[in-house]
Amino acid sequence: MQKKRIDWLNTGFIGTSHLVAVFAVIYMAAIQFSWWTVGLALLWGACCGVSVTGGYHRLFSHNAYRASWVLRAFYLVFGAATLQNSALKWSADHRVHHKFTDKEEDPYSITQGFWWAHIGWVLHKSEKEMDLNSVRDLYADPLVRFQHRFYLPIAVLTGFLLPGALGMLWGDPIGAVLVAGFLRLVLMWQATFSINSVAHCIGKKTYSLTSTARDSFVTALLSMGEGYHNFHHRFQSDYRNGVRWYHFDPTKWWVWTLSKVKLTRDLKRVPPQAIEKARQAVRAQLAAHRPMPDVS
Numbered sequence: 001m002q003k004k005r006i007d008w009l010n011t012g013f014i015g016t017s018h019l020v021a022v023f024a025v026i027y028m029a030a031i032q033f034s035w036w037t038v039g040l041a042l043l044w045g046a047c048c049g050v051s052v053t054g055g056y057h058r059l060f061s062h063n064a065y066r067a068s069w070v071l072r073a074f075y076l077v078f079g080a081a082t083l084q085n086s087a088l089k090w091s092a093d094h095r096v097h098h099k100f101t102d103k104e105e106d107p108y109s110i111t112q113g114f115w116w117a118h119i120g121w122v123l124h125k126s127e128k129e130m131d132l133n134s135v136r137d138l139y140a141d142p143l144v145r146f147q148h149r150f151y152l153p154i155a156v157l158t159g160f161l162l163p164g165a166l167g168m169l170w171g172d173p174i175g176a177v178l179v180a181g182f183l184r185l186v187l188m189w190q191a192t193f194s195i196n197s198v199a200h201c202i203g204k205k206t207y208s209l210t211s212t213a214r215d216s217f218v219t220a221l222l223s224m225g226e227g228y229h230n231f232h233h234r235f236q237s238d239y240r241n242g243v244r245w246y247h248f249d250p251t252k253w254w255v256w257t258l259s260k261v262k263l264t265r266d267l268k269r270v271p272p273q274a275i276e277k278a279r280q281a282v283r284a285q286l287a288a289h290r291p292m293p294d295v296s
Contacts, residue, residue, distance in 0.1 A: 004124035007124055018186055021178075021182045021186035024175075024182055027175060028175065032174075033175075036170040037167060037172050037175045040163060040176055040179075040180045041163075041183065041184045043180075044180045045184045047074075047078045047081075048078045048184070049188060050075075050078075050250075050254055052082055053223065053224045053225065053251040054075065055072070056091065058251065059072070060144070064236075064255075066265050066266045067258075068263045069143065072143050073143055075087070076143055076146075076147040077147075077158055079147075080151055080154040080158060080159070081155055082188050083185060086148040086151040087144055087147060087148070088130075088135055088138055088145075089148070092134055096131070096134065097109075101212075102211055102212050107121055107126065108196045110196075110200035118194070118196060118197035118198075159181060160181040163181050190222075191222045191224075192223065194223060195219060200212040200214065200229070202216050202219070204216075206279060206282060207230050207231050207282060208233060209282055214229055215230045216228075216229070217248060220248045224249075225241050225247070228241040228242045235274075239269070243270075243275060
C-alpha cells in the first residue's frame with residue numbers, strides 16, 4: 001500500500017480542538033460554570049448528532065427515507081457544525097466504504113488497523129478526488145449543493161459563533177464556545193469515529209459474516225443508535241439500525257416520529273422474512289464450522 005501523506009491542516013485543527021475541549025472541562029470546574037451553557041451544549045449535541053446519523057448517514061448516504069426541504073436544511077446546517085465535511089463529501093466517502101468494505105479501496109478500512117479506521121484516515125491526505133458519479137442524486141439537490149459550496153462558513157457560524165452569541169444571554173459567551181462548541185465537537189467526533197473502528201471490532205455478527213461490521217449496544221449508546229452495524233451493512237437501505245423494538249436507536253425513533261407530522265416519508269424497511277432468513281443463515285454457517293465435541 002502506498003504511504004499516505006499527513007494532512008497537517010486537519011491534524012493541527014483536530015489536535016488543537018482536543019486540547020481546547022480539555023480546557024473547556026477545566027473552565028467549567030475552576031473558572032465559570034453555568035447550567036445554561038451545559039443545556040446549550042446538550043441541545044447542540046442532539047441537533048448535530050441527529051443531523052449526522054439521521055441526515056448525513058441514513059438520508060443522504062443511503063436514501064433510507066425521504067425528507068421535507070425544512071428537515072434537509074436542518075440536517076445540512078447542524079451537520080456542518082460537526083465539522084465532518086459537507087454532506088456531499090461525507091456521503092461519497094461512506095458509499096465507497098460500503099462498496100469496498102474491508103478492502104484497500106475502503107477509505108477507513110479496519111483491515112488497516114484500529115487507529116487508521118478510527119481517526120488516522122482523517123489525518124492523512126486522500127490520494128483520490130471525490131467521485132461525483134456516486135453522489136449525483138445528492139448533487140441534484142440545490143440545498144446539498146449550497147451547503148457543499150459554503151460548508152466552512154456555515155460550520156464556523158453554527159458550530160462556534162452562534163453558541164457564543166447565545167451564551168451572551170446569560171453572561172457566558174466564552175463558556176458557550178468552549179463547551180457547546182469545542183467540547184461538544186470533540187465528543188461527537190469520537191462517537192462517529194467509534195462506528196468506523198469499535199463497531200468493526202466489538203460485538204456480534206448477527207446477520208452477515210462477510211464483513212467485519214458488528215452489532216453492539218455499547219457503540220449504539222455512544223452514537224444515537226448507529227452501533228447495530230452488522231445489520232446496517234447487511235441491510236443498508238433500511239432506515240433502522242436497531243431493528244428490534246428494544247434496540248437503542250434514537251435516530252430510528254426520530255425519523256419515525258417525524259413521519260407522523262409529514263416531515264419524513266417513504267421509510268424503507270427490510271421485510272421481516274428477509275431479516276430472519278439472514279439470521280438463520282449466519283447460525284447455520286456458525287454451526288457448520290463449530291468443532292465437534294471430543295467424546296473419546
